[in-house]
Amino acid sequence: MTAHPAAPLSEHLRPVPSGPAEGVAPPVRPRTAWTADELMATEFPEPKWAVPGILAEGVNLLAGPPKVGKSWLSLGLGLAVAAGGKAFDSVPVEGGPVLYLALEDTPRRLQTRMGKLLGGQPAPKGLTLATACPPFPQGAEAVASWLERHPDARMVVIDVFAKMRGVSPPGASAYDADYAAVGHAKRLADHYGIAIVLVHHVRKAGSDDFLTEVSGTNGLAGAADATLVLKRARGQADGVLHVTGRDVDEAEYALAFQPASGAWQLLDGPALDHTIGDTRAVILRFVRDNPGARPKDIADSTGLEIGLARKTCARMADDCQLRRDVSGAYFAPGAEGQDTQA
Structure with a gap:
């Protein structure tokens, strides 16, 4: 199909009249001031x-x-x-x-x-x-x-x-x-x-x-x-x-x-589950399902080598991808647990 010249935007989007058309009521201006009690008593629609x-x-x-x-x-x-x-x-x-x-x-x-x-x-x-x-x-x-x-x-x-x-x-x-x-x-x-x-x-x-x-x-x-x-x-x-x-x-x-x-x-x-490496993703999912897990728990349940689990958990804590408490247990970010190490 042959392309035809497009109509200018000014024609496609007709301009808005500067004032209300004859016989049409002007738009109601939104309210911009209330007393505190009026504001608290007003019901507003949820955002669209x-x-x-x-x-x-x-x-x-x-x-x-x-x-x-x-x-x-x-x-x-x-x-x-x-x-x-x-x-x-x-x-x-x-x-x-x-x-x-x-x-x-x-x-x-x-x-x-x-x-x-x-x-x-x-x-x-x-x-x-x-x-x-x-x-x-x-x-x-x-x-x-x-x-x-x-x-x-x-x-x-x-x-x-x-x-x-x-x-x-x-x-x-x-x-x-x-x-x-x-x-x-x-x-x-x-x-x-x-x-x-x-x-x-x-x-x-x-x-x-x-x-x-x-x-x-x-x-x-x-x-x-x-x-x-x-x-x-x-x-x-x-x-x-x-x-x-x-x-x-x-x-x-x-x-x-x-x-x-x-x-x-x-x-x-x-999002964190999809933006880290496979080993870290496995550990994070396990810790999220088992708050307070330790590297041995993770290794026994996931099949990861214990040394790798211990080293990866420590690095994830350093990168704020896990939280480690004073006892050495690990928690997912945002999960409740004991006081964490600084």
């Missing part, structure tokens, strides 16, 4: 989830190093949410319209990626894709126009955020500029009660704290409602998704990438 437990309404900053698979992940999520399928091949999601701004891709590349991800299934009509959009603040009007036409929308993905962040305010510090850039998306997310995913990069230098790896100042993560960092992993997992936010519990999810389909799949169990 694009992906339960992982992506909630609000701004979600999804960061990762180049070529780690952020675009495959975000496009896969967009397809799953638009179709009402399963995110990560395992998490059921409520279906609804999704806007995916693929600002570094061509239509041909998007078609190829979707073909792999769909695996012969029909493409969902609820997914709108665009390869161009003006930067903020004009871009916010374009996104708002689409949201006005799709009041049941579930998610907006901006891939990548750098293409839409716009020009920094004159004289603003780097922190203030980053905070203001995310603020454009934040106002959209709050007004329409929708999850907005901003795909971003991480610094080249690694860190023990995944939040500090997000490229830019702390203003980006500070303005976002949630931050998700996709990192490469060792062991059985291809990646680990670190998640923290205001409405989401801090967690780590081990993921496997399927090259044939381009899909990221969620692996069962704690």
Whole structure:
């Protein structure tokens, strides 16, 4: 089929009128102040989830190093949410319209990626894709126009955020500029009660704290409602998704990438089980099921040589993958036990 020139985004996403149409009541402004007793007596709806437990309404900053698979992940999520399928091949999601701004891709590349991800299934009509959009603040009007036409929308993905962040305010510090850039998306997310995913990069230098790896100042993560960092992993997992936010519990999810389909799949169990070597994984699973185990217990039950079990347990304790108490017994991280050695 011959490709036809695409309509400009301004035509596809009609602008929102500056005021209410004739005969239409103006929108009710959300309340922003209460007395303490009024606030405690108010019943608020639960946050709306694009992906339960992982992506909630609000701004979600999804960061990762180049070529780690952020675009495959975000496009896969967009397809799953638009179709009402399963995110990560395992998490059921409520279906609804999704806007995916693929600002570094061509239509041909998007078609190829979707073909792999769909695996012969029909493409969902609820997914709108665009390869161009003006930067903020004009871009916010374009996104708002689409949201006005799709009041049941579930998610907006901006891939990548750098293409839409716009020009920094004159004289603003780097922190203030980053905070203001995310603020454009934040106002959209709050007004329409929708999850907005901003795909971003991480610094080249690694860190023990995944939040500090997000490229830019702390203003980006500070303005976002949630931050998700996709990192490469060792062991059985291809990646680990670190998640923290205001409405989401801090967690780590081990993921496997399927090259044939381009899909990221969620692996069962704690992420640590999939990101350590086979010997450590065997020991960790045994200790988790048998708190207070000693190297001899582990060796007798798993078939590991006693010297290897003793040496590996000690190294795992040094790496904070196990806890060792004063008597020499081992516990899984977070498990209750006796006082541990310093």
